[in-house]
Amino acid sequence: MPRDLNLSSSPVVASPESKTPRPEDNEETALRDDNFKEFTIHRDERHLSMQLLREGRAKADGRNELHPYVQTLSFSNLESCIALEDAIFPPQERCTRDKFEYRLSVAPELALGLFSTMTSDQDLSSVPTYEHARPAYSAQASRKQTLVGMVIATKTSAPGVTDASMERPDGPIDGRGHHEAGRTICIHSFGILPAFQGRGLGKVLFKSYLSRMESSGIADRIALISHEQLTGMYTNLGFMNKGKSDVKFGGGGWTDLVRMLLRSWIRSQDLALTRTFRPTNLTTTYQDLAFKDDGMISDGHRSYMY
Structure with missing residues (x-):
């Protein structure tokens, strides 16, 4: 039967052999x-x-x-793009054939694919893009440049993705779709075939895309919409979460994300690369800039719209 220590009249003292620490041993x-x-x-x-x-x-x-590699997509990749889109997105969120035709025609320089050379003796049951792939430059006809991931985009004059920027215009002055003079790249499709996800391929493709757009100087920012649960992936790539999007495509419920293309933005503002802007350390440079909720960016001395 357990003993009630509170009823004991004498203090409990540890025996010399006991491993219970003595009070003087506490320190x-x-x-x-x-x-x-x-x-x-x-x-x-x-x-x-x-x-x-x-x-x-x-x-x-x-x-x-x-052995993945990236290269610019063109209209000849249309069928592969459609097959990949169907494998990644639910029906209500897929890009339609006519929009793919439009985007690959007016802005192929904004479309980038991740490819792998595959052969017919491989297990291709989870690779729906293989049957639409073009032969690789090889004597073996079954070796094909197979699309496993893609980024498809157009440009807009708006600071972010809008429903109008996602549409296919009916004419050259329609106001919808691609704006060649726009300074915002709107990403409409980005993904990796499910069978190849979990290997870091999405990050490889996206970083390659960001690097190409950064060095090209054709835009000041990249914008996209995402479901809330996926925003962390994009913020890790330097995107800013701009909150709930007004876009109604696919039923709405999207989040706006924007990433500034620093080199292009600096060139467009004709800023001197001194003090705050240190060209040798773009990571530090990017962190030094203050992005504000009112759509302004400040280098500590002046503020500009972004």
Whole structure:
């Protein structure tokens, strides 16, 4: 039967053999405990680092198996783009054939594909784009340049994606669709075939796209709409969450995201690359800029619209 220690008249004293610490040992014990906790934390951190390293290697191995490469899309990739779109998006969110035809015709320089060379002896049951792929430059006819991921976009004069920017115009002065003089790139389709997701291919494709658009100087910003649960992926790529979108496409409920193309923006504003703008460290440069909710950007000295 347990003893009620509160009824004991004499204090409980630890025996010499007891492993219960004496009061005078508290400081030493606390130090040992802290050292043990620190060891445990470092051990856990090392375990987590090794786990992340293994996951990173697994993703890299998955990419290396495909030998992926990127190249600009054209109208000749139309059928592959449609097959990929159908495999990624639900019916109400898919780009229609006529819009693909329009976008690949008026703005092919804004469309980028991620390809892998595949052969007919591979398991292609989860690769619906293979049958529409073009032969690779090889003596083997079954080797084809197979589309596994894509970015499709047009330009607009608005600061973000609108329903009008997603439409196909009926005429040259319709006001909808692609605006060649616009300084905002609107991404309409971005995705990787489900069978190849989880290998880091989306990040590879998107970073390549951002780099190309940044160096081309054809726009000041890239805009897109996303479901709320996916916004974290884009903010990790430098996009700003601008809140709920007014776009009604696909039933609405979208979030607006915008990423400034810093080099292009600096050139368009004719700013001197001094003080705040340090061309040797664009990451720091980007963080130094203050983006405000009212659509202004400040370098600490002057403010501009973005």
